Amino acid sequence: MDFLVLFLFYLAFLLICVVLICIFTKSQRLKAVVLGGAQVCSRVIPQCLQRAVQTLLHQLFHTRHPTFIVLHLLLQGLVYAEYTCEVFGYCRELEFSLPYLLLPYVLLSVNLVFFTLTCAANPGTITKANESFLLQVYKFDDVMFPKNSRCPTCDLRKPARSKHCRLCDRCVHRFDHH
Numbered sequence: 001m002d003f004l005v006l007f008l009f010y011l012a013f014l015l016i017c018v019v020l021i022c023i024f025t026k027s028q029r030l031k032a033v034v035l036g037g038a039q040v041c042s043r044v045i046p047q048c049l050q051r052a053v054q055t056l057l058h059q060l061f062h063t064r065h066p067t068f069i070v071l072h073l074l075l076q077g078l079v080y081a082e083y084t085c086e087v088f089g090y091c092r093e094l095e096f097s098l099p100y101l102l103l104p105y106v107l108l109s110v111n112l113v114f115f116t117l118t119c120a121a122n123p124g125t126i127t128k129a130n131e132s133f134l135l136q137v138y139k140f141d142d143v144m145f146p147k148n149s150r151c152p153t154c155d156l157r158k159p160a161r162s163k164h165c166r167l168c169d170r171c172v173h174r175f176d177h178h
Helices: 002-024 028-044 047-062 066-093 098-120
Strands: 163-165 170-172
Touching (some): 066 098
Antiparallel strands (some): 163 170
């Protein structure tokens, strides 16, 4: 019962925070306060430290970084270790059937296969080598995607449904590559 009460408090707190964020992001007064606070902080914090933190955040959140892969695998391993130590033995004592108890391990292995495929897949980078192939994947509609447009940064012909990603500074064919 204690867990349920704590979980409900946590859920209520999380929902209230999300609602408040949604409401306050539309408020111009709050935006002005946040921007003013950011300007004050930017004058107090040295430029070299600001650039270092900005570079670190860019490396962590906008590039493929092995830290998050290791963190994800560590968390999954800990969850299944907890399941094995606590739940599996207790359920065996209650005489649950073995296929039901092994189902989470099957789902874990399927999850790990898809996670590995996702980590190893090409994020859709357009290069000179695959440019001609990607030009044929989708048809140009000449409204949003004109036929002979070029990327001014990469100097590549832009396939339909592609864009230049400002975060990774390259042309990408898939919008969900991050």
